[in-house]
Amino acid sequence: MEDQTELVGKTFVGHYYHLFDNDRASLSSLYQPTSMLTFEGQKFFGVDDISTKFNQLPFDQCRHMISTIDSQPCPSTGGLLIFVSGSLQLAGEDHHLRFSQMFHLIPTPRGSFAVQNDIFRLNYG
Amino acid sequence: MEDQTELVGKTFVGHYYHLFDNDRASLSSLYQPTSMLTFEGQKFFGVDDISTKFNQLPFDQCRHMISTIDSQPCPSTGGLLIFVSGSLQLAGEDHHLRFSQMFHLIPTPRGSFAVQNDIFRLNYG
Numbered sequence: 001m002e003d004q005t006e007l008v009g010k011t012f013v014g015h016y017y018h019l020f021d022n023d024r025a026s027l028s029s030l031y032q033p034t035s036m037l038t039f040e041g042q043k044f045f046g047v048d049d050i051s052t053k054f055n056q057l058p059f060d061q062c063r064h065m066i067s068t069i070d071s072q073p074c075p076s077t078g079g080l081l082i083f084v085s086g087s088l089q090l091a092g093e094d095h096h097l098r099f100s101q102m103f104h105l106i107p108t109p110r111g112s113f114a115v116q117n118d119i120f121r122l123n124y125g
Numbered sequence: 126m127e128d129q130t131e132l133v134g135k136t137f138v139g140h141y142y143h144l145f146d147n148d149r150a151s152l153s154s155l156y157q158p159t160s161m162l163t164f165e166g167q168k169f170f171g172v173d174d175i176s177t178k179f180n181q182l183p184f185d186q187c188r189h190m191i192s193t194i195d196s197q198p199c200p201s202t203g204g205l206l207i208f209v210s211g212s213l214q215l216a217g218e219d220h221h222l223r224f225s226q227m228f229h230l231i232p233t234p235r236g237s238f239a240v241q242n243d244i245f246r247l248n249y250g
């Protein structure tokens with residue numbers, strides 16, 4: 001039987017990449033003022049900085065395909081850690097870019113989760 | 126200038142894979158009773174369970190080569206999150222296996238860090 005952490009992890013991952021691929025501007029709703037993003041080695045802090053990065057990515061449409069999702073609880077924050085691997089296809093291009101990404105989600109006062117830590121890397125073969 | 130989190134991350138990663146490649150049995154010293162490992166989707170809890178997994182891996186000698194290390198602080202635990210990508214070469218084999226791994230380190234009472242969360246995945250091309 002799937003445990004609660006796995007279930008939250010899978011639900012979050014589905015939601016996150018659905019927003020990324022269909023309504024990228026809305027991703028900002030998942031971050032908060034203390035959030036950190038490291039994207040291909042570049043660091044961003046807080047919702048505004050992170051949203052600006054996403055909106056300035058040099059492609060409009062893309063599609064994420066998820067290969068693996070591993071989740072573990074983080075008892076000291078009441079949150080969870082999620083590790084994702086998959087591939088990314090940019091609109092109009094045939095080839096896929098492999099990527100790995102990790103998230104640390106922490107609980108919010110409204111009973112949901114926000115992204116506290118986010119690290120993204122393309123996997124060069 | 127490199128910040129403290131990056132420095133701790135790099136030092137840990139150097140130490141971790143040096144032990145893995147040269148004295149795998151000593152890796153257990155980096156884990157503690159609450160540690161969690163997810164290795165290629167399989168879950169292990171606590172030092173004994175995790176050490177047994179490492180000692181039962183179906184290869185003796187190996188060499189890790191690190192491509193990227195990204196670290197972020199985890200203010201709520203006083204620890205840090207580390208995301209590693211690299212490749213792994215098994216003794217007697219020419220080809221390299223690409224992998225990604227994440228660690229959540231938390232401070233120990235003796236002023237060091239222990240691995241609280243560890244997730245490892247091979248990246249199939």
